[in-house]
Amino acid sequence: MGDDGSGGGRTRLVAEVTASRAHRGLASGLGRWLARAAPARARGTVAVALVTDAAIRRLNRTWRGVDRVTDVLSFPAADPDVGRAGVGSAVLGDIAIAVDTARRQAREHGHPVRDEIRILALHGLLHLLGYDHDADRGGMARVEERLRRRAGLPAGLITRTRRPTVHR
Secondary structure: OOOOOOOOOOOOEEEEEEEOHHHHHHHOOHHHHHHHHOOOOOOEEEEEEEEOHHHHHHHHHHHHOOOOOOOEEEEEOOOOOOOOOOOOOOEEEEEEEEHHHHHHHHHHHOOOHHHHHHHHHHHHHHHHOOOOOOOOOOHHHHHHHHHHHHOOOOOOHHHHHOOOOOOO
């Protein structure tokens, strides 16, 4: 039976959020929100960690070879059918969100940091689902925009960061 988006017979998304004591307020309700905002095809579990800028810089350097802070990183599961969710449940992967960077971006764009965290979580989830805004000719941007509007969020990450293409 196919997924018609109605939720009937579908294993829903479960987002497990971790944060330091200082960031617990921002983590509160994020997992439930992400599960509701996710596209219908998002099934299984995802781990979301709210981290410091120093931590995300280390992750970015270790896993991408880029020695700088970024706002969100996604780490797709190597085998999404096996993992901590149990037999028959997909583990989509992990998302790391830099809280200090999210705070700065929220101030810059004039919206609450909670909204920025949600924008970043949604963006990270789309990457776990296989979207790639650098290579998909706008497909991820269109999905992100639709989901963002449905969730009542301000401008999405891709829309805000679009720059003219530089050819090398």
